[in-house]
Amino acid sequence: MDTVKIIHISDLHISESLFKEPTSNFKLPHRYGHNIQAFLSLDAYLKENEWDLLVITGDVSRIGNSESFVHVRNWLEGEHINGAHKIGLKLADSVHKQYVLIPGNHDRFNGKLVQTSLDFFHGQFQPVQSGHNKVFYFNGNRVNVHLYDSTQNNKSFAYGYVEPSDMIVKDLDSSLNIAILHHHFIQPPHHSREAASELTNSPDVSAYMLNSEFDGVFFGHTHKGYIDRLNIDMLKEILPDKRTRNRYISKILPKFILRKLDKSCFVSYKRDKARNGQLPTLEKYFLFLFLKKNGVDVKAPNEFKSISDFYRHIDSVDDNRYDRVFKKLREKNILISLAPSACQDEAKHKGFHEIIFKRDNNGCYQPTWKELKFNGHKFI
Numbered sequence: 001m002d003t004v005k006i007i008h009i010s011d012l013h014i015s016e017s018l019f020k021e022p023t024s025n026f027k028l029p030h031r032y033g034h035n036i037q038a039f040l041s042l043d044a045y046l047k048e049n050e051w052d053l054l055v056i057t058g059d060v061s062r063i064g065n066s067e068s069f070v071h072v073r074n075w076l077e078g079e080h081i082n083g084a085h086k087i088g089l090k091l092a093d094s095v096h097k098q099y100v101l102i103p104g105n106h107d108r109f110n111g112k113l114v115q116t117s118l119d120f121f122h123g124q125f126q127p128v129q130s131g132h133n134k135v136f137y138f139n140g141n142r143v144n145v146h147l148y149d150s151t152q153n154n155k156s157f158a159y160g161y162v163e164p165s166d167m168i169v170k171d172l173d174s175s176l177n178i179a180i181l182h183h184h185f186i187q188p189p190h191h192s193r194e195a196a197s198e199l200t201n202s203p204d205v206s207a208y209m210l211n212s213e214f215d216g217v218f219f220g221h222t223h224k225g226y227i228d229r230l231n232i233d234m235l236k237e238i239l240p241d242k243r244t245r246n247r248y249i250s251k252i253l254p255k256f257i258l259r260k261l262d263k264s265c266f267v268s269y270k271r272d273k274a275r276n277g278q279l280p281t282l283e284k285y286f287l288f289l290f291l292k293k294n295g296v297d298v299k300a301p302n303e304f305k306s307i308s309d310f311y312r313h314i315d316s317v318d319d320n321r322y323d324r325v326f327k328k329l330r331e332k333n334i335l336i337s338l339a340p341s342a343c344q345d346e347a348k349h350k351g352f353h354e355i356i357f358k359r360d361n362n363g364c365y366q367p368t369w370k371e372l373k374f375n376g377h378k379f380i
Contacts, residue, residue, distance in 0.1 A: 010220025011341035016067040033062025038343035052138040058104025058182030069124040104182040131166035148181035158197035207289035216335035225340035278307035350374035
């Protein structure tokens with residue numbers, strides 16, 4: 001069967017005690033992470049249904065203590081019995097089902113409340129070679145999972161960053177290629193913006209992810225779900241174009257109000273301005289990012305006195321070598337999977353995504369998907 005079925009979960013936030021109910025003393029400060037019933041229901045769903053690859057995009061632990069990582073690894077690879085509870089996917093013994101995970105900012109906390117190191121995480125899981133890929137085979141399909149560690153050793157709470165050296169130019173083959181990271185680089189239209197938890201280099205990450213021709217990009221972090229298949233032209237059309245907004249209004253209204261007014265905002269990065277303060281069009285700025293990521297010696301808008309000078313520069317370096325490639329890229333469809341929290345206790349909506357990639361007659365992978373939501377008893 002020429003299909004690959006992927007389960008995408010994120011932000012488990014497992015506590016140091018797997019089955020202990022929360023109390024007022026235990027819950028503070030931020031020590032209690034997961035909802036036990038949601039976690040048990042997730043375990044039941046994964047054992048009762050067929051799938052090929054489990055993708056976990058970070059924050060498997062609440063505050064990064066060593067016990068929580070032991071619980072997660074035992075759950076994934078073995079079995080845990082506690083009274084009437086028997087949980088565990090036993091993937092270490094499975095030849096058909098596999099899992100892959102990357103760390104989140106909470107996995108760096110090491111029992112504290114800021115990002116430091118992944119020492120406790122690495123006590124149970126292999127270090128992630130950011131920018132590299134892991135290869136899996138399912139039903140005759142090769143799946144390349146490209147890993148990106150977006151966490152930081154900077155003592156911040158939630159900010160993310162992807163090292164420029166990890167954003168390697170990809171020469172992708174006809175396999176199924178998906179990228180996974182923890183932090184979000186898009187801002188779905190109906191999600192309130194949380195600027196304090198974003199990637200600090202969103203422009204570079206956005207350009208890289210959208211230019212690399214992955215079949216899908218999977219991430220979490222926001223605890224709010226979003227999934228859709230979009231092409232670059234569609235993304236470009238719904239980027240927020242600040243040039244169309246009255247500058248006086250922009251000055252007198254706080255950013256969070258402007259955010260509420262702008263229902264079309266999707267990708268959360270700033271465009272560089274020319275030295276006279278003019279912003280480039282979305283079309284020209286995306287072309288600039290595309291050329292930059294393809295190794296072209298191209299200058300940013302802030303190196304020019306006016307935006308018209310920037311446009312002339314872009315037109316001078318955008319020769320016919322890139323026309324066909326750029327056109328193909330703009331028509332490329334990318335599955336964007338922003339998974340909600342699967343079982344964090346305080347998450348308003350708990351759930352995950354189930355995606356099936358099927359190869360068509362042209363050798364391209366076409367996805368279908370569904371969202372699973374926790375109704376207080378099970379995932380439906």
